[in-house]
Each structure stands twice: as structure tokens, then as C-alpha cells.
Amino acid sequence: MSYYDPLETRDPDEREADLMDKLARQVAHAKETTHYYFQALAGVNPYECTTREALARLPLTRKRDLIDLQKKTPPFGGLNSLPRHKAKRVFASPGPIYEIQGKDIDPWRMARVLYAAGFRDGDLIHNCFSYHFTPGAFIFEGGARKLGCAVFPGGTGQTEQQVQAMLDLKPEGYVGTPSFLRIIVEKAEELGANISFLRKACVSGEALPGVTRDWLRQRGISVRQCYATADIGAIGYETEAEEGLVVEEELLVEIVRPGTGDPVAPGEVGEVVVTTFNPDYPLIRFATGDLSAILPGRSPCGRSNIRLKGWLGRADQTTKVKGMFVHPEQVADLARRHPEIGRMRLVVDNPGGQDRMVLHCETALGNPELDKALVASLREVTKLRGEVAFSAPGGLPNDGKVIEDSRVY
Known part of the structure; x- marks a missing residue:
């Protein structure tokens, strides 16, 4: 060599x-x-x-x-x-x-x-x-x-x-x-x-x-x-x-x-x-x-x-939902408020032509109270309504995405 x-x-x-x-x-x-x-x-x-x-x-x-x-x-x-x-x-x-x-x-x-x-x-x-x-x-x-x-x-x-x-x-x-x-x-x-x-x-x-x-x-x-x-x-x-x-x-x-x-x-x-x-x-x-x-x-x-490993995409995943910008920093703020959560990914889609946000969370502790707390935090941080979905630890892809815009137009 x-x-x-x-x-x-x-x-x-x-x-x-x-x-x-x-x-x-x-x-x-x-x-x-x-x-x-x-x-x-x-x-x-x-x-x-x-x-x-x-x-x-x-x-x-x-x-x-x-x-x-x-x-x-x-x-x-x-x-x-x-x-x-x-x-x-x-x-x-x-x-x-x-x-x-x-x-x-x-x-x-x-x-x-x-x-x-x-x-x-x-x-x-x-x-x-x-x-x-x-x-x-x-x-x-x-x-x-x-x-x-x-x-x-x-x-x-x-x-x-x-x-x-x-x-x-x-x-x-x-x-x-x-x-x-x-x-x-x-x-x-x-x-x-x-x-x-x-x-x-x-x-x-x-x-x-x-x-x-x-x-x-x-x-x-x-x-x-x-x-x-x-x-x-x-x-x-x-x-x-x-x-x-x-x-x-x-x-x-x-x-x-x-x-x-x-x-x-x-x-x-x-x-x-x-x-x-x-x-x-x-x-x-x-x-x-x-x-x-x-x-x-x-x-x-x-x-x-x-x-x-090489170039795997862009980290700035800012997107606009119902006329308002949603930033990766806001997802990071949600993670700090809820340390019991592992990875988080905010998925934006538009079933029926209407924008929807779903916060996907890795945790072994899913329960109705945590669901309510996360929904409230999501509303407080983004000023938008959203839903929450839970998956087991390791259930979300390891691809660096914290905001996924999967809307179809």
C-alpha cells in the first residue's frame, strides 16, 4: 500500500x-x-x-x-x-x-x-x-x-x-x-x-x-x-x-x-x-x-x-403543513420533552386530500396517557393537530429521517 x-x-x-x-x-x-x-x-x-x-x-x-x-x-x-x-x-x-x-x-x-x-x-x-x-x-x-x-x-x-x-x-x-x-x-x-x-x-x-x-x-x-x-x-x-x-x-x-x-x-x-x-x-x-x-x-x-458510509440524503427535512413550516428542530424539542421515547419520525401524508401528521415513536411503554401527552406536546410545539403511533424499539428505519413527507399530489 x-x-x-x-x-x-x-x-x-x-x-x-x-x-x-x-x-x-x-x-x-x-x-x-x-x-x-x-x-x-x-x-x-x-x-x-x-x-x-x-x-x-x-x-x-x-x-x-x-x-x-x-x-x-x-x-x-x-x-x-x-x-x-x-x-x-x-x-x-x-x-x-x-x-x-x-x-x-x-x-x-x-x-x-x-x-x-x-x-x-x-x-x-x-x-x-x-x-x-x-x-x-x-x-x-x-x-x-x-x-x-x-x-x-x-x-x-x-x-x-x-x-x-x-x-x-x-x-x-x-x-x-x-x-x-x-x-x-x-x-x-x-x-x-x-x-x-x-x-x-x-x-x-x-x-x-x-x-x-x-x-x-x-x-x-x-x-x-x-x-x-x-x-x-x-x-x-x-x-x-x-x-x-x-x-x-x-x-x-x-x-x-x-x-x-x-x-x-x-x-x-x-x-x-x-x-x-x-x-x-x-x-x-x-x-x-x-x-x-x-x-x-x-x-x-x-x-x-x-x-x-457515503451521502445518504439531506438532513434539512423542513416541510410545510397546512401553510405552516414544521422543522426537524421541533421534533428534537418533542424528543427532549419525552425522554422515554427512542427514535421519533413525523410522517406527513394527505389521505383524502387533507394534510395529516402522525408522530411515530419507538417505545416499550405505549399507553393512553403517553398518547395524550404526546398529542398535546405535538400541538404545543408545531401549533398543528396530529396523531401518534407507537412501534417497538428498533421499529423505525435507521435512515436519519425525522420528518417524512409522503404526500401524494
């Missing part, structure tokens, strides 16, 4: 001690240098933030709140410690949400991801992420440059020109979405162009279906996935084992129950929450809005960090 550096195979206890030491210093740095965390972490002693339990007590910063934060404190919501005029680049993602890149060539830690995908110093990478507005192309280009790879800025679209550039330059690998890679290869086959020199790819931005991976593998292209966001950069990456996504070394990752900041049990599906150690744009307990779960055991590839 070949590794980017010794960090990938270090003892998990050593990694945890290192991350906790960095956490305390990053909390202190964020409080001292950013407007947002000066307020959000008021009363927090940074140097007591040296355990997972202390981390779980810190407030979440939700991705969905960035638009409003950036409107109130433009342009970056007060989360940046680096002033705008000292930035290397500024990007815009849909929303719009603005992101800042400092002086570091690879603040998104993508070099490690590309190495795990098989890229090496001297390779030429055909980059088909967009160079327009968003940071995707630059995220991968920064990692490539740090790794010693040259980059062709292919961008998106213009399929025949992409094939011609590949024929002329003969890149060893591709980065971009898996669907566009397949389109390029199909176009090459249609044109009778031999691009068999393209042997590896690192893809992101959308799901990689097994049928697409197999189709590309049959054509000699090894494909690895990366889970990244515009705000954080690389979070998890696939290795030659192809068993889950290994968490990047320079991050603290938690899985929490949607609507709360409470860590879930190992293996349970929840929201991915990330703490970064980027000094220019520190994000502490950043709730991505994505669902995943921790896989048990160590990767067969030998890397010792925890692994994510």
Missing part, C-alpha cells in the same frame, strides 16, 4: 489527541479573530474544549443559515479571520453563499484525496469542474498543484473539444462529475478517438452509480469518489478498498441527530457536522445538511481514520 503521509496510518488515539489539541487552539483563534464566533462562543473557555463531550456542547453553525448571516454581516457573515482584500480568491455558490480562499495553495486538503485516487507528481489532470463563480475547479486544482500535477482547465460542456484536447495532451487522469466523464468517453467512442491513456479519475458533485463505475472500469478507467463542500473542501475520500469514505486527516467530523447538536450512536444515520482548522475561514461545528453514518472497523486499505 502507498500513502500520502504517515498521518493516514497513525494510531487512532494519537490522532484524537492531536485533533483535540488543535480544537482548543482553533476555538481560541476563532473567538479572537472573527466577529461571528466572538458572539457565538461567548462564555466558552477555549482551553476546556479538549474532548468530544466539550465539542458537542458548542453551538452548531448551519450551512442553511449562511445566506442570512452574510446579508447581516457582508460578505462572509463575520466567519472570516482573513480580510477580503488579503484573499487569494473569492467564490460564489448558489444562494448566493460567498467563500474565501486565503494564501494557502490547497486550503481544501485535496492533495491527499487525489493521491488516494492514484494521481502522482508529474501527472496531467483534465479538470472538468466549473471555473465559473464556484470553487469546485479550484478546489481540485489546488490539490493537484500541491501534489505536483499539471492541470488542463477543461471546465464544463464542449464535449468534442474536450475529446480533442485529450487526444492532443494525453492526460493521465480526469476530475469532474462522473456523468460528464461518461459523456466524454461516449463521445470519444462515437468519434473513433482512442483515449485509452486516461486511466484514473477522481469524481465529486453527484452520486457515482455502480453501473457507471463498472462501465468506466471496463474501459480501463479507475474511478474514486470524493465528498467535499464549497465551504469545507474535502471531507471524505474513497481509496482502493472502495469501502466507504475515509475522513480527511485535518478535520473533526461528528454525526448528530438532525435538528440537534447531539451526537448519535456509532452506525446511526445523522447529519454530518465538521470542524475545520483553516485559520482564514474557521468553521466550528459546521452542520453541512448532509446525512451519513460512521462505518464500523478500519478500512482494508490500512488507513486508520473513521469512514463515512
Whole structure:
């Protein structure tokens, strides 16, 4: 096996001690240098933030709140410690949400991801992420440059020109979405162009279906996935084992129950929450809005960090019932009021064309009094009438959903 550096195979206890030491210093740095965390972490002693339990007590910063934060404190919501005029680049993602890149060539830690995908110093990478507005192309280009790879800025679209550039330059690998890679290869086959020199790819931005991976593998292209966001950069990456996504070394990752900041049990599906150690744009307990779960055991590839199961959906399951929004945080409030309940899932349907809410609860203690109490709490918290249904412990699916909208229109 070949590794980017010794960090990938270090003892998990050593990694945890290192991350906790960095956490305390990053909390202190964020409080001292950013407007947002000066307020959000008021009363927090940074140097007591040296355990997972202390981390779980810190407030979440939700991705969905960035638009409003950036409107109130433009342009970056007060989360940046680096002033705008000292930035290397500024990007815009849909929303719009603005992101800042400092002086570091690879603040998104993508070099490690590309190495795990098989890229090496001297390779030429055909980059088909967009160079327009968003940071995707630059995220991968920064990692490539740090790794010693040259980059062709292919961008998106213009399929025949992409094939011609590949024929002329003969890149060893591709980065971009898996669907566009397949389109390029199909176009090459249609044109009778031999691009068999393209042997590896690192893809992101959308799901990689097994049928697409197999189709590309049959054509000699090894494909690895990366889970990244515009705000954080690389979070998890696939290795030659192809068993889950290994968490990047320079991050603290938690899985929490949607609507709360409470860590879930190992293996349970929840929201991915990330703490970064980027000094220019520190994000502490950043709730991505994505669902995943921790896989048990160590990767067969030998890397010792925890692994994510992959992207399992969206955590923000807010829906509108009879003209009123119902949020995951409200279901979390119900759970706090009734600790005798295990999992809860609020199912919204519309039999007969009328919206209905049913709160499904896992408990071994179902009785009429508990039913009445839950109905009353549901009305008080959501301002809407609803019903309650009980199931045995373990009876609800482990998929991270706390609100299920199953209405048929």
C-alpha cells in the first residue's frame, strides 16, 4: 500500500489527541479573530474544549443559515479571520453563499484525496469542474498543484473539444462529475478517438452509480469518489478498498441527530457536522445538511481514520403543513420533552386530500396517557393537530429521517 503521509496510518488515539489539541487552539483563534464566533462562543473557555463531550456542547453553525448571516454581516457573515482584500480568491455558490480562499495553495486538503485516487507528481489532470463563480475547479486544482500535477482547465460542456484536447495532451487522469466523464468517453467512442491513456479519475458533485463505475472500469478507467463542500473542501475520500469514505486527516467530523447538536450512536444515520482548522475561514461545528453514518472497523486499505458510509440524503427535512413550516428542530424539542421515547419520525401524508401528521415513536411503554401527552406536546410545539403511533424499539428505519413527507399530489 502507498500513502500520502504517515498521518493516514497513525494510531487512532494519537490522532484524537492531536485533533483535540488543535480544537482548543482553533476555538481560541476563532473567538479572537472573527466577529461571528466572538458572539457565538461567548462564555466558552477555549482551553476546556479538549474532548468530544466539550465539542458537542458548542453551538452548531448551519450551512442553511449562511445566506442570512452574510446579508447581516457582508460578505462572509463575520466567519472570516482573513480580510477580503488579503484573499487569494473569492467564490460564489448558489444562494448566493460567498467563500474565501486565503494564501494557502490547497486550503481544501485535496492533495491527499487525489493521491488516494492514484494521481502522482508529474501527472496531467483534465479538470472538468466549473471555473465559473464556484470553487469546485479550484478546489481540485489546488490539490493537484500541491501534489505536483499539471492541470488542463477543461471546465464544463464542449464535449468534442474536450475529446480533442485529450487526444492532443494525453492526460493521465480526469476530475469532474462522473456523468460528464461518461459523456466524454461516449463521445470519444462515437468519434473513433482512442483515449485509452486516461486511466484514473477522481469524481465529486453527484452520486457515482455502480453501473457507471463498472462501465468506466471496463474501459480501463479507475474511478474514486470524493465528498467535499464549497465551504469545507474535502471531507471524505474513497481509496482502493472502495469501502466507504475515509475522513480527511485535518478535520473533526461528528454525526448528530438532525435538528440537534447531539451526537448519535456509532452506525446511526445523522447529519454530518465538521470542524475545520483553516485559520482564514474557521468553521466550528459546521452542520453541512448532509446525512451519513460512521462505518464500523478500519478500512482494508490500512488507513486508520473513521469512514463515512457515503451521502445518504439531506438532513434539512423542513416541510410545510397546512401553510405552516414544521422543522426537524421541533421534533428534537418533542424528543427532549419525552425522554422515554427512542427514535421519533413525523410522517406527513394527505389521505383524502387533507394534510395529516402522525408522530411515530419507538417505545416499550405505549399507553393512553403517553398518547395524550404526546398529542398535546405535538400541538404545543408545531401549533398543528396530529396523531401518534407507537412501534417497538428498533421499529423505525435507521435512515436519519425525522420528518417524512409522503404526500401524494
